Amino acid sequence: MVRRQRQVLTRRCAVLGTPVAHSLSPVLHRAAYAELGLDWEYGAQELATDALPGFLAGLDETWRGLSLTMPLKRAVLPLLDEVSDRAERAGAANTVVLEDGRRSGDNTDIPGAVAAVRERYDGPLRRALVVGGGATATSIVHALADLGCDRVTLLVRDVSRAAPTVAAAARHLRPPAVDVRLLETGPVPADLLVCTIPGGGQTDQVLALADAAPVVFDVAYDPWPTRLAAHTAASGRRLVSGLDLLVHQAALQVHLMTGTPGPVAVMRAAGEAELARRAWSTGAAEPPRGEAGNG
Numbered sequence: 001m002v003r004r005q006r007q008v009l010t011r012r013c014a015v016l017g018t019p020v021a022h023s024l025s026p027v028l029h030r031a032a033y034a035e036l037g038l039d040w041e042y043g044a045q046e047l048a049t050d051a052l053p054g055f056l057a058g059l060d061e062t063w064r065g066l067s068l069t070m071p072l073k074r075a076v077l078p079l080l081d082e083v084s085d086r087a088e089r090a091g092a093a094n095t096v097v098l099e100d101g102r103r104s105g106d107n108t109d110i111p112g113a114v115a116a117v118r119e120r121y122d123g124p125l126r127r128a129l130v131v132g133g134g135a136t137a138t139s140i141v142h143a144l145a146d147l148g149c150d151r152v153t154l155l156v157r158d159v160s161r162a163a164p165t166v167a168a169a170a171r172h173l174r175p176p177a178v179d180v181r182l183l184e185t186g187p188v189p190a191d192l193l194v195c196t197i198p199g200g201g202q203t204d205q206v207l208a209l210a211d212a213a214p215v216v217f218d219v220a221y222d223p224w225p226t227r228l229a230a231h232t233a234a235s236g237r238r239l240v241s242g243l244d245l246l247v248h249q250a251a252l253q254v255h256l257m258t259g260t261p262g263p264v265a266v267m268r269a270a271g272e273a274e275l276a277r278r279a280w281s282t283g284a285a286e287p288p289r290g291e292a293g294n295g
Contacts, residue, residue, distance in 0.1 A: 012062045013257055014043040014054070017069030021046075022222045022241070024271050025067050028250045035263045036254075040064070049075045059098060065257035066096040067250070073135040074164070080105040089171040090142050091164060092135045095253050101265045106256060109136070112249025113143035113217075117192070119248075119263060125191045127151045129213060130280060131183070131206060132196035133162030141165060145172045152170050153179045153188050154208070156167050187212035195219065199226035207231045214290035219245055223282065224275050243271050 015025040021044070029042040047055055049071050056079055068076055073092040079085060080096065084106040088094040093105035117125075128149045129136050133156040141152055152169070156162045162180045169178045183186070183205065193213035195206060199220040207228060210216045216232040221242030225233065232239045251262030 009062050011040045011064040012043070013040065013065040013067070015047050015067040015069060015073050016045050016047045016052070018046050018048055020069060021246075023069065024221065024246055024274060025069075025250060026209045027270050027274045028247060028267045029067075029254060031267050032251070032254045032262045033258075036260055036264045038258060040258075041270070047072065052076060053079055056096075056103065063098050063286055065098060065253065067253055068094045070135065073139075076105060079103065086110050086142065089168065089173075090138050091168040091171075092138050094139070094249070094275045095256060097256050107139055107243070108249040108252035108256070109139035110142045110146065112252055113140055114146050115248040116240050116244035117143070117147060117215075119219060119244060121192075121238050122211065123191075123215075125149050125215075127153075127190045128157065128192045128194060129153050129188050129190040129209065130194045130196065131155050131209065133158075133165045134196065135164075136196045137162075137167045137194075138165040139194060140217075140219070141169045141176065141178065142172055144192075144194070145169070145174055145176050149192075150174075150176050151179070152176045153181060153189070153190065155183045155185060157183050189213075189224070191215065192217060195228055199223060199228070210237065211235070213242065217245075218242055221246055221271075222275065222278065224258065224279065243259055243275065244266070247271055 015023050023044055026042050026044050031283050033040045076093050081102040082104040087105050087107040090107050093107050094109050095106045125147050128144045133154050144152055154162050159180050166178050187209050190213045192215045193210050194217040196219050210232055215238040217240040218226055218228045219242045220226050247268045251264045254262030261275045
């Protein structure tokens with residue numbers, strides 16, 4: 001009798017959104033797979049909101065997980081079979097786990113942001129200033145509440161667009177008081193400033209906001225350093241980088257998708273090396289390291 005060997009399917013994962021060409025997620029996840037001894041694949045797929053339903057419907061059994069970036073974090077929710085409590089409260093999911101024909105959504109941005117901040121700063125946080133009011137800001141506000149903040153000020157260019165973030169903040173188990181103001185309002189005293197806008201949008205006005213906070217969290221990471229990061233490092237303030245956030249949330253994604261915790265140190269080293277390569281290739285300075293940089 002000839003026994004047929006069971007075919008082992010190579011698992012596939014990817015980051016979806018637009019734009020994703022700059023994404024470090026493939027670098028981080030592939031580094032994790034190599035460290036964990038997994039023969040998995042991880043790619044990047046440009047995908048607009050209207051194409052998301054068709055893409056999900058076309059996935060076969062080889063697919064295990066998806067990382068979502070803008071503008072898909074909110075749009076994916078009605079397409080899921082299950083949604084974690086934190087993703088439901090935040091109204092945004094950045095992670096989809098595919099198993100047995102079901103789609104389960106979660107939000108690793110929230111615990112990832114908590115871990116990123118606490119890695120760099122262990123002091124009390126009661127008041128926070130957040131620049132931007134989109135889906136990333138929504139997750140950040142929930143992370144701030146988990147960190148103990150009871151008052152959050154959102155500075156935005158369009159107050160009406162911050163409504164989903166304000167509504168999501170109210171769903172937190174310990175909702176902070178949220179005040180929405182126009183970006184032109186200027187600096188607001190805070191224990192922590194979080195900037196959720198891309199590096200290209202960091203004007204002199206945004207840099208001035210950092211001078212009112214001892215700790216700055218810039219969620220952007222490419223190109224690095226951003227204007228805000230360089231300004232913060234030069235002033236001696238504590239800096240939490242976008243790479244810090246990306247590594248911690250990606251490590252949590254690896255755990256959800258593979259069942260094994262992501263190797264944070266290995267993933268961080270891979271991310272730093274890729275950012276340094278990109279900086280060198282464009283003639284920019286290497287990312288700052290140490291306590292006020294990527295570490």
